[in-house]
Amino acid sequence: MGPFNSLLAAVCLLLLFSPFAHASPAQDPIPITWDIWGVPHIEARTEEQLAYAVGWAQMRANANTVLSLMARARGRLAETPGTLGVEKALAQDIWVRQMGVAQTASLWLTQQRDTERAVLESFARGINDFAANHPEQIDAPLRSVLPIRAVDVLARLAHVLLYEFATSPGMIAADTQAWASGAVPAVAEVQNRGSNAIAIAPGKSAGKALLLSNPHLPWSELVRWFEYESITPDNRFYGVSFLGLPMHVIGFSQALGWTHTVNPMHSYYLYELALQGDGYLLDGKRTAFSTRVETVRVRLPSGQFEEKRIEVRDSLFGPVIARDKQRALALWVTGKDAAHTVSQYREMARAQNLDEFNQSLAQQQIAVFSIIYADRNGQIAYYFGGRNPSAQYPIPRASLLLDGRKSNQLWTAVLPLDKLPQITTPQSGWLQNANDPPWTATLPNTLVPSHYPKGLVNSQFVNLRAQRIIEYLKPARSTDFNALVNLKLDTGSELATRTLDDLIAAGRRSTDSESQVGAQILARWDRAMNAGSRGAPLFQQWVKMMPGDDSIFTVPFNPQDPLAGPRGLAEPAKAAATLADAVRQLRKTGASPDIAWGELYKLPGARLRPGNGGPDPLGLIRATYFDDSPSPLEHIANGGDGFTAIVQFDTPPHARGLLAYGNFTEPSPQGVRNQMQLYADKHLRTLLQLPLSRDDITLSERLPYSPARLVRGADLTNPPVPTTTER
Numbered sequence: 001m002g003p004f005n006s007l008l009a010a011v012c013l014l015l016l017f018s019p020f021a022h023a024s025p026a027q028d029p030i031p032i033t034w035d036i037w038g039v040p041h042i043e044a045r046t047e048e049q050l051a052y053a054v055g056w057a058q059m060r061a062n063a064n065t066v067l068s069l070m071a072r073a074r075g076r077l078a079e080t081p082g083t084l085g086v087e088k089a090l091a092q093d094i095w096v097r098q099m100g101v102a103q104t105a106s107l108w109l110t111q112q113r114d115t116e117r118a119v120l121e122s123f124a125r126g127i128n129d130f131a132a133n134h135p136e137q138i139d140a141p142l143r144s145v146l147p148i149r150a151v152d153v154l155a156r157l158a159h160v161l162l163y164e165f166a167t168s169p170g171m172i173a174a175d176t177q178a179w180a181s182g183a184v185p186a187v188a189e190v191q192n193r194g195s196n197a198i199a200i201a202p203g204k205s206a207g208k209a210l211l212l213s214n215p216h217l218p219w220s221e222l223v224r225w226f227e228y229e230s231i232t233p234d235n236r237f238y239g240v241s242f243l244g245l246p247m248h249v250i251g252f253s254q255a256l257g258w259t260h261t262v263n264p265m266h267s268y269y270l271y272e273l274a275l276q277g278d279g280y281l282l283d284g285k286r287t288a289f290s291t292r293v294e295t296v297r298v299r300l301p302s303g304q305f306e307e308k309r310i311e312v313r314d315s316l317f318g319p320v321i322a323r324d325k326q327r328a329l330a331l332w333v334t335g336k337d338a339a340h341t342v343s344q345y346r347e348m349a350r351a352q353n354l355d356e357f358n359q360s361l362a363q364q365q366i367a368v369f370s371i372i373y374a375d376r377n378g379q380i381a382y383y384f385g386g387r388n389p390s391a392q393y394p395i396p397r398a399s400l401l402l403d404g405r406k407s408n409q410l411w412t413a414v415l416p417l418d419k420l421p422q423i424t425t426p427q428s429g430w431l432q433n434a435n436d437p438p439w440t441a442t443l444p445n446t447l448v449p450s451h452y453p454k455g456l457v458n459s460q461f462v463n464l465r466a467q468r469i470i471e472y473l474k475p476a477r478s479t480d481f482n483a484l485v486n487l488k489l490d491t492g493s494e495l496a497t498r499t500l501d502d503l504i505a506a507g508r509r510s511t512d513s514e515s516q517v518g519a520q521i522l523a524r525w526d527r528a529m530n531a532g533s534r535g536a537p538l539f540q541q542w543v544k545m546m547p548g549d550d551s552i553f554t555v556p557f558n559p560q561d562p563l564a565g566p567r568g569l570a571e572p573a574k575a576a577a578t579l580a581d582a583v584r585q586l587r588k589t590g591a592s593p594d595i596a597w598g599e600l601y602k603l604p605g606a607r608l609r610p611g612n613g614g615p616d617p618l619g620l621i622r623a624t625y626f627d628d629s630p631s632p633l634e635h636i637a638n639g640g641d642g643f644t645a646i647v648q649f650d651t652p653p654h655a656r657g658l659l660a661y662g663n664f665t666e667p668s669p670q671g672v673r674n675q676m677q678l679y680a681d682k683h684l685r686t687l688l689q690l691p692l693s694r695d696d697i698t699l700s701e702r703l704p705y706s707p708a709r710l711v712r713g714a715d716l717t718n719p720p721v722p723t724t725t726e727r
Helices: 003-016 047-074 086-099 101-110 114-133 140-145 150-166 169-180 341-350 354-361 464-473 481-488 494-509 513-524 536-545 572-588 676-681
Strands: 030-035 040-043 194-200 210-218 225-232 235-242 250-253 256-261 268-276 279-282 285-288 290-299 305-315 318-323 327-333 370-375 380-383 401-403 422-424 430-433 624-626 635-641 643-648 654-659 697-703 723-726
Touching (some): 030 047, 040 047, 047 086, 047 114, 086 150, 086 169, 086 305, 086 318, 169 318, 169 327, 194 370, 194 380, 194 464, 210 481, 235 341, 235 643, 268 318, 494 513, 494 572, 513 536, 536 572
Antiparallel strands (some): 030 040, 210 643, 225 235, 256 370, 268 327, 290 305, 624 635, 643 654, 697 723
């Protein structure tokens, strides 16, 4: 090559990776601006560009976590077990392989439209290009996970939505244990996840619609939120996604917003099979199982690998999860036949009004979740949501266990959106859901349960968290933005409101001196779980030691009068005796009976800040879950209010919120602020939206993007180089 050609080549390379490369049709840089809270704001010309930048941004903030999640979704986590440990990683891999996550993802990939596939591939390419540009940030064992492909993204989606929310290893373990013992499996109540959602119409909120998004999930990588703003020529949207997914799951645009709650529906069914020989009876005939052998590789401490082979038997109804000599149990999970979840969420984000939003919801690609909605036109709405069996199927839908001897017991068609409980802009001016049934979405109730299939709703219980919200909303008073913020941060215990007076009186009457001490402490307690609340740990200990059913209450819960109970103590003397035991138990662990909540219950991080909030069944709107630590004096928060957003639909929207654990699991850029301190202080931050002031910016990037490049291994050795400016 001559000198002139060498110079020309060098100039071409400079132009290719220049910040001004948008002038070339082959390169169109994507700006990403990171704010002081570690939130990226992405400006993209196309949906493919946006997906690419989201993949890149998730990796910058969580590179090793994203790759670990992709390994987990492939059923190959035990090859790179990390801090999880080999045994737990292997158990995860066996679960994923048994459920056939890879097979579901591969099937979904064949069903993607060209535009859907382009988004998935662009997202995967953003992940791969970041890894190629920053190999030093990737832990050595996780480098083998690369490259990420479109099918991996779908596997991650199937894993988290179907096999963590719709069902989970813990739920199935409880079901199979009950079945093996001869009991009928029942829907498990999951204690470490839930949500609060509220929408307020303009007539009750000083002229502007309000929306509260407040999911309560474990603070773990599997369901970790990632917060970002996206701006395209026809839309801008702010919210959160799960790591490893290319779309917002919860959030708001200039026009509207929505949030989710886990709804009380049958998200999976168990089919009992009658075994015959090496098959099972179906419609009176022996039917062979479809058998597959899965090989799981396990990385040993020595660095060597060991292979474990598992055999999975699949029936018409799904994989076999348990068996004895004569019977087997198969699992059917709703949503396995819904391949277009990503595109539905993206269409929901692009909707400009309630009609367009309803059109996107009508696709019913979201397997589970209720939806609460609000918009700038003043409309609010509630949808029970989920993929529920169509009325055409002759199944006892209220039962978790179905007859696997008949093929007509398998269901695939779903109830259409207009056949599910929903409410639009009720006269009350408010809607809420806190994992309670649809019948208490607003009061007076406008839904008639008999109008819907029996068993559609699998629980009639209105938890105390929901009751506390309803009691606040149901009066005719106005609820403005600040009042909704205060409601969200409320740490008062509704269970204490319903029982404490009776407990104090019983303790004072007791002849046990420790019961009298307990009553004296509780009488001074503020009935909340604030960091300085003395008496709160004692009440929590008493709750743990009391029976966990309605037998303790004078007025048990009644679905016909859902706010009346539970309340009061049916057996005060027993309650007082248990209070004395709770005092003794705290002393036994080395804690004073009047220890403050924040001295026992801490927030995670290098600095263990005093915690606030508490779990169900205490009935706190501010939900914080704590681990059962071996150290009785140190319980660390591990779930609850992860992401919170309160939006007032002004022009533009005004929003405050929090992502308690922040966006980064990797080292964050200099200047990114810690949000756990805000959590400790019971404060929310303004959700910054473009344009940002100079003082609000910590990092600016321009990502070269060429739509012609495909996701291949070569991308990892010759990626585009971004332009980065750090303050």
